[in-house]
Amino acid sequence: MNNKILKQLEYPKIIEQLSAQAETSLGQEQVNQMKPSTELSEIQFWQRETDEAVQILRLKGHIPLGGIRDIRPQVKRAEIGGLLSAQEVLDVASTIYGGQQLKQFVANFDEEEELQIPILTERTESISNLHQLERSIRSCIDDYGHVMDGASSQLRTIRSQIRSYESRVRDRLEGFTKSKSQMLSDAIVTIRNNRYVLPVKSEYRSHFGGMVHDQSSSGQTLFIEPQSVVEMNNKLQEARVEEQHEIERILKALSERIQADGEFLRENVNALQQIDFMFAKAKLARHMKAAKPTVNEAGYINMRQARHPLLEDEDVVSNDIEIGDTYTAIVITGPNTGGKTVALKMVGLCTLMAQTGLQVPALDGCELAVFDHVFADIGDEQSIEQSLSTFSSHMTNIVDILNQVTESSLVLFDELGAGTDPQEGAGLAMSILDYVIEQKARVIATTHYPELKAYGYNRDEVTNASVEFDVETLQPTYRLLIGVPGRSNAFDISRRLGLSETVIEKAQSMVSDDSRSVENMIASLEQSRHEAERDYEQAAEILEEAENFYRSLKHEYNQYLNKKEQYEVKAKEKAEKVLDQAREEAEEILDDLKQLRDEHSVKDHHFIEARTKLDQQKAALKGSDKQEEQVESAKSIQSLEPGDEVHVKTFNQAGTIVQQVNDKEYEVQLGVLKMKVAKEQLEFVNRPEPEKTKPSPVVKGRQVHVKPELDLRGQRYEDAIQQLEKYVDEALLAGYHKVSIIHGKGTGALMKGVQQFAKEHRSIKGSEFGHANEGGTGVTILKLA
Structure with a gap:
């Protein structure tokens, strides 16, 4: 697929929309690299991948991808011995955490929902659990990218000294602001060149001694470090240098940890990139109300209620289109601005989308073919620089197409043969179509030439089509009618616009009998179609x-x-x-x-x-009741369970037990229907062998099974706090270092209770609200000791 064809069919606009659906720069990078494939197996895999994501969005509405960053440059720099900044190290921890959240989401989803998601499961399983590295980073760097005092005992000591020096310097300078305020431009302590100074009026410079670090633009104020605090400022500077050295030592150690786990981090990033990409495709499908197409190599296209992917719902008219079975070519006729070119582009663009793994805006059950090449000659490509007319430009493009076309090609011609003498143009158009059909390619062409209407009737491989025109409103309806050629509406339109009937009748008399016969035949077909639609x-x-x-x-x-x-x-x-x-x-x-x-x-x-x-x-x-029960028991053989196959005597039809409603009724699946049936109307037939289910992945620790989150919404305050206390004990036994408490926003009472509980509990070392993608203030994250 060359870029010129992709641009003509507006494929780059689809890429733009898809890129906007990605949540990370990783996903956007993958989107920008995508191209249509010509391998059937690869396309089918891409379609399954997209459909998995669509099903998950349908059931859950979202997938957690927050906090994920493109950390590949950081990992590469760490591997060559570079020193990462605190923010870069924090991005690594954030990405590890984001991957674990996603992995937990998929594990929980697999437990709760009866949905097969092998592709997503395989990708999340490839995400490594780098808990130790994340904990090491989180213990040194806070959420704002600052190295914390507790990162090392040496750093804690140095920062304690810094605060002590700063306090002593400020106390001494604040004494000046009180005793010599009349000599100061402003009674404040400020900083220049990273040293504490006073803003002194220039005429009082000699009263303070020390060093001048700066002056105001007017020269009236000097920023002086008094001699009495020079020594303390020097000690403060030395402590700050030591602090910076200790921070660099800590970051160096963390960078070395990242270097050691570099391969695992790269694998995690690759998996997260693929997952974001597949869900970007799913979100675009949801936005377009698209469906998964079946793809084939037989050149068969069949779409029902298909829409152009780039047109908004309120502007687009749905159309049915089929090609590649009984006919391999469609000739579309009709008025200008009637939608012929839109229909042409819709088929080409939907084909490219399907070959990229994207779902297409059509009803379920749509089918599209895999083509080695999609060729298009669309639009006015007149070139002044090359001194080519519209006709010459089109013919140059058509020549290139005819030289490359094969039986695995889709060819789209817009206004074939236009721009020259009508008779010669019609002849060329028919000859070109004949050549493409002989190559067994699939071709759709639009034209104004009436000769091509008869062309479609004279060849088995070709069918006519048209875009409908409403003579009453003098507006096109944009409906594509397969099997019906477009007819000239010139006389009807002229009559509606008020042209004299005498003039119209004279014009009609000048039209040949053959043309009138064709128009009458088309009118008869349209009438038959309207009657069929009404029926x-x-x-x-x-x-x-x-x-x-x-x-x-x-x-x-x-x-x-x-x-x-x-x-x-x-x-x-x-x-x-x-x-x-x-x-x-x-x-x-x-x-x-x-x-x-x-x-x-x-x-x-x-x-x-x-x-x-x-x-x-x-x-x-009383015995009659027991006798009836024994008879029914003999007929049913055993108590019925969900999944049992039964015979419904009332309807003389086989069904499957869905669930027991009460002691006397069951809900039974009969084909597409579900209905309640009395127990005595059911006869047991068979019980299928139960499927083996995968053991649910749970976190084990000292015989404790507990999830990393607790939902307290809807509970009374006292019950919620009691349950929270029990849950924290279980989480500690399970070895968790961080858990999520979901309390909702509501009145705020439960949120305050959780926060207060966290402050008072000796095993909880801190708490914070969740990120926006985790529930915000409706969730409290507890950090366990």
Whole structure:
């Protein structure tokens, strides 16, 4: 793909948009190096890479890439023995931390989501855990790039001396500001040449002695270091020199540590660069509402509702386009500004994007071909310097294309044959198209010549297309119509604009019979298309009504099953109550009969038989429930679990258990539908073998399993603090040096409670709010001892 073609199809603008989506300079560097590939396997891998990132953004909305820097120059300088500055060393620690955050994000995501992300997982696994180096840097350099007092005991001692000297010098000079304020231009202590001085009026110079370090622009003020503080200032300067030497020693040691881990750091940077790049592609796809294309080497392109990638949604009209199956060439006709060139560029640019691993703005299921070359002759390339006309310029370009075209080429001609005599131009256009078709290339051409309309009908490899024009509004609709050539609207437009009917009729009489036949045929095709579209819309409405009716009927049937079961339960409960009441009444009658037994000589076995019959009746009622359960149990074989394959008797259809709703209902997947089904309507079929899952990566330490962050949002204050205390103990056991406490912003009460807890806990040596990409003031980072 030469740069001229890429520029004609506006590919550099896609690169600009993609670069803006990268979060790091590493990603931007990778974007600027990308080029379309011609290897099918490489393109397919790039597409899988982009799709992985798209799926993660869809589920999580973001990926943590904060704090990552391009530290390759620092690593290289350290490896040749150079001394890195404090900020450069801090950038190394920040990049190590950013890599670990990303690695943890992917590990947690892999645990929580049922999504296969092998490419991202492999790249994060290549990121080395350089915790020791990061801790060494963080213990010496603060978040602002300053070497801390605790970096070494020697530095702490030196800085203590510096503060002592500074205090003594300032105290002595402040004594002058009080006792001799009338001799000073301003009663303050200031600094010149890194030494503490006083602003003395020039006429009082002799009253202070010492050294003059500077004077004001007017010469009225002298900045004098009094003799009494010269010695203390000298000691202060010596201490500062010692401080600088100690800082350089510390930075040298850290630079040597970075040198030792240089290879691992480079590998980390390379992995982070690739990850930022793949997510930049995913963010661009989300912005464009794009879809993953299937790529092939058969020269087949099929896109539904495709849009030009560089046009905003409110400006673009979606179009369907297909080429490479029943026909290999498309000839597009229609009025100027109707969208012919946009359609041409859309196909070329989407092809280049797909071959770069980018998703394209079209519906899911789109398919694009991999071409060795994409050729284009688009726009007016008249050259005054070369004394070439528009026609000559186009022909020069076309000659180069014809010399290089192969069966693995996509050729795009805009206004083929324009700029010369119409008859000769039409002849050339048809001849050029014939040549390209003979080479078995894929070709799309736009033209004004009416002769090419018949050309499309006379060749099996060619189909006509047009851009639609609304005669009522006198405006193009920008819709691309495959299979229908564009017709001349000159007479209709003239009539709408008020041209005399007499003039129009005379003009029509001058048109040849062949031309009128072609125009009538095109008009008939357009009418047939409009009728087909109208029928399609009606069919779509009927289909939607049928689907709504089906959903309503299904809902009502489910309600019927629920109510049926409820009525059965109520009937059984009512029958039991009636039977219990009858039993009580029978017991009372039997008691009365017992009292009269001696008089009537009634035997005991008669009472026993009567009571036994009553008990049998009640047992029969309860036994019916058990019998039903046994029958159902025999049919279902065993209790149903998610993933089991079942037969739904109601619909006589196979399904899969999604989940158990309650003791009597299951949610079942039937094709694309999910619905609740009563337990008795299900018959067990099969239980698939469970897939082996990877063990979840957890941090282990002294038999403690704990994540590096705790979420307290939504909890009561007392419960949150109690949980925080327990979590800190577990984190200490796990060996963490830094953990994140997510408390949210809210009223601020929980945030203050966490901050206060951190101050009082003896094992917490410091706390800070998270960075902007970590949650800002909604997250507190605890540094553990």
